[in-house]
Amino acid sequence: MSGTAWDAAAVVVAAGRGIRIGGDTPKQYRRVGGQAVLTRTLAALAAHDSILRIQPVIAPDAAAFYRACLADLDPPSRAKLEEPVEGGATRQQSVRAGLEALARSGGPALVLVHDAARPFVDGTLIDRAIAAGRDHQAAVPGVAVSDTIKVVAALAPGIGHVRETPARESLRAVQTPQAFAFAPLLDAHRRAAGAGLDAFTDDGALAEWAGLDVVVFEGDVRNRKITQAADLIAADRDFSTIPRIEAPAMTTYVTRLGTGFDVHAFTEGDHIWLGGVKIPVDRGVLAHSDGDVALHALTDALLGAIAEGDIGTHFPPSDEKWRGASSDRFLAHAVALVRERGGRIDHLDVTVLAETPRIGAHREAIRARIAAICGVPLTSVSIKATTTEKLGFVGRAEGLAAQAAATVRLPEVCAELDDAAETAERRS
Template identity: 80%
Template sequence: MSDNAARPEVAAVVVAAGKGLRVGGDLPKQYRRVGGRAVLTRTLAALAASPRIARIQPVIAPDAAAFFRDCVAELEPALRQKLAEPVPGGATRQQSVAAGLEGLARSGAPDLVLVHDAARPFVDEGLIGRAVAAGAEHGAAVPGTPVTDTIKRVEAIAPGIGRVRETPDRENLRAVQTPQSFRFGPLLAAHRRAAAEGRDGFTDDGALAEWAGLAVVVFEGDLRNRKITQASDLMEADRAFSGEAVAVSDAPMTTYVTRLGTGFDVHAFTEGDHVWLGGVKIPADRGVLAHSDGDVALHALTDALLGAIADGDIGTHFPPSDERWRGAASDQFLAHACALVRARGGRIDHLDITVLAEAPRIGAHREAIRARIAEITGVPLSAVSIKATTTEKLGFVGRAEGLAAQAAATVRLPEVEVDTGSETAERRS
């Protein structure tokens, strides 16, 4: 405990590494938007705004860095200062919490740690205060709310059928929430012991603490502190936060439209010993004739993004008549297009490229190309696809006179929904 026992240093671990796809779509629920802001942004904002919490350790999926950066960009600068660099999570929630605890340990162990689910954006200062007080007094404490439904303990006897074995007294039952509060050292030790013994089935830290022999208390939770799990939860949260936004600022609710842009590029072969594809230098028996580095994949992808926002093409922004771009690396063209998308409040969801060439073969370079494009664009690796094909000896590609690429980019752009009273709400980009 810190010198001032009445005010222990408190850190929070925010678990945001899950896939969370039960809400529908292919975007994890913590990155879905409710009331115009990402769920994770709202959760981080609520925790960072608490004067009781000194720092926050986010835990995210290894391929979600771009999504996380977008969430953090929506926070006020003062709140961002409490955020540590995110650490990658594991295959289970337990592994992700352990990664967050180890991240805190490396930067200086706090007295208390609050472990909170990213998908609980309704956490408020009252609940945070009760968590800190209970954790400081008891060492291990979890918030709980009364169970209103009758609970049956059953034994499965057939698919979808269970025989009732017990009806617990619901007066003694609590539905457990987060943030859960612990003295940091004992919880870290419990996680390390569980990992060493191969115990990886705990779905919350209260259960793990019980297994480790810690006495866990339940303090008063908050029925409003619900977790977003299903599509209906997401819709209810969107309505709740949208209503809050209108009540506070009368600002219109932000919605999004999905747009698809396409691009195509071709370059003829010339003398040389390499070609650039997808930002990767690939050895070849010829080079390409181009004003820049001739990266057909990045050129096509740049045009696809510009097409999605209806902002001209690569020649509009980087004319070949401008000597500044002679021999230029094409990654800056793609980065510029991405910046234009984000400047409009847009989000890049997926990038898909097909290279048409008899040679060089890109199979051995596929993953390097995907990684480089993900790095340039700031999207998860899982959102980048690269394919290659030949033209069965037909055309200029089939005659090995050059190579080409076509690309598609899916982005979401904000619209503003305006309340027009009795009329149908209008939307404008």
Template identity: 80%
Template structure:
């Protein structure tokens, strides 16, 4: 082709900001798992597998960052490198698409942009290719499939009852899908113009382009490119992906590992203890080379155990003065980095503190939040409990405190072997 590579650049916006809870379960449909992978994960992988797409721009809800990063964790590093940091969507689909367009404009506008629904994970390379070709040839193009049912246009005469106004000929009708393809500049201009007139209710970009006066063509879509909307769609997707080996080639296959850890420190003079990265007032401190945080020490060992990489003393020997009085958050952060360096993901962290005192109930949520922050995991992936030993042993005699922890991680199958 005579055109330069830059002039032919293609980016894709994946609209994933919807709440989409009609499928049930209380989780937006794009984050529901089918055959072990989130719907959005599969959609991103399918787009990233097409070499003609240079950048993928996700648009997500403001409170969905944890869901989204879980989706990324299930993708190979090569695929993750193709995906830009997500931007926050708006109250309508149209506003979300514009957020994606503005992000692309700021990072270097492509020639062609594809706009695709996160809940359409069945997209095939052939459809992507047709979309890009139609977008380049016509400037505004949407995929469509023939309508097989007879369609009636009605006017409502009472709630739930409509009078037929027209029966359009099925031959002239198409059910429109995504990805929709556009010349980038005109689509961004159309979005900005609609926003300037406070128009935000366009349900697809083809309709917005029509409103802006852009000629829109329809190219051949695919019946298989269905959108997950209802619970039955999830069941069908589960069945389809479970039996489809091709969909797994772009995904990393993981095995689950469980590691455990234990730590204990004796009490000494002092006015506080560190637990889970939180300074807790107490009538005594602990005797330790570092800050003596038994919770973080146990958790660090649990993670190291899950990846079979020694223990905390191996990585931070107490004989090294460098670690005297050190804050234990760096120990946990190091263990988490080791997991991720091997392509792993942390699924759950669980700690039990054994102590007669201090009581940690009022500090529980602060500890959970601090551990989640250090480990880079959702708050829901952190659990902390406390118990006594019924006056038995050194803990029961209030001579010290201890903690035991468990960490569940997933490692790439080849690395875990």
């Protein structure tokens, strides 16, 4: 992808909730063509030679979603990413948080501010943004409008009086990335915050308020923003026809299913660990490590999906260094092995078998903890519980058990498949 001679940093605003699109997952973390919208946006910016640093701004509760996005980025792209910072209640507050983070690590001369929900940004548009930002303090991309625009005064919901019909020739629909000299933009944000103004939805408008000379450069009609469900469907269709950024053109994916099971007897104690969450009860479990049956079962499920043995192979109970070890280390190891294979974790499902403790009050905390360890969205983690109707050791409350299933996608080279098929055909 082409670049320019001027280095730049980018702030990617990904702290929104995306409520208009529906569902529990914010739009920037929804998948289009097999990758999250944010993954594609970050990859497009990181591929540009002149962008040396990217500062993501995310919602306070979106860390697991964000980590899942990173799993699909190649190492050179990830190397450009700064640690994400938490955004605010408004877009303006989120942009300022990103700018302040860049300032703490050494502010760049030029900054691009880009919406996470615009994954179609390409190198040519970034070139124009950097060039315009170099020549002016503030520059925003705009595309000509094709519809007639009316300025109206509302009479009632859905009805308004026409006040003005501006000439289309002078109108532009503004996009991102918007380019600014870093210091003046940061100063403008600080001044606006000091004045109690935080409702600017566009950094170009904030720059105008601050007295900066804002220019409009040529945007790109293909650089559309995902706002409605229909936009998400269209983006999924479009990206499905484009080779994936992280995979060679001759690579496809196959789905593997792994299962796991673990059991531990109760003993004296005052808590147990379950799904990475410490639950206070009137007993403990007898185990070499912390005895977390849910994480042990999940670890075996992931290892099984990639045919890497079982938890005892990697963490033998005969090794004293694992005595009392936190089981999140075991699960994180299995996740790392999946990632090293270029794999993607699609779904994790755990069933806990126990008369006690009741896990209903802890279910969401367990889901969140597993999602954080594995770097997957919360929606990819399922936790269920059942008893054994007073039957067996579980029914007698002598211990507890867990079974788990994990679905993983692993890359498989088409050429290798073709060679195998050809060999099989010759043998037949």
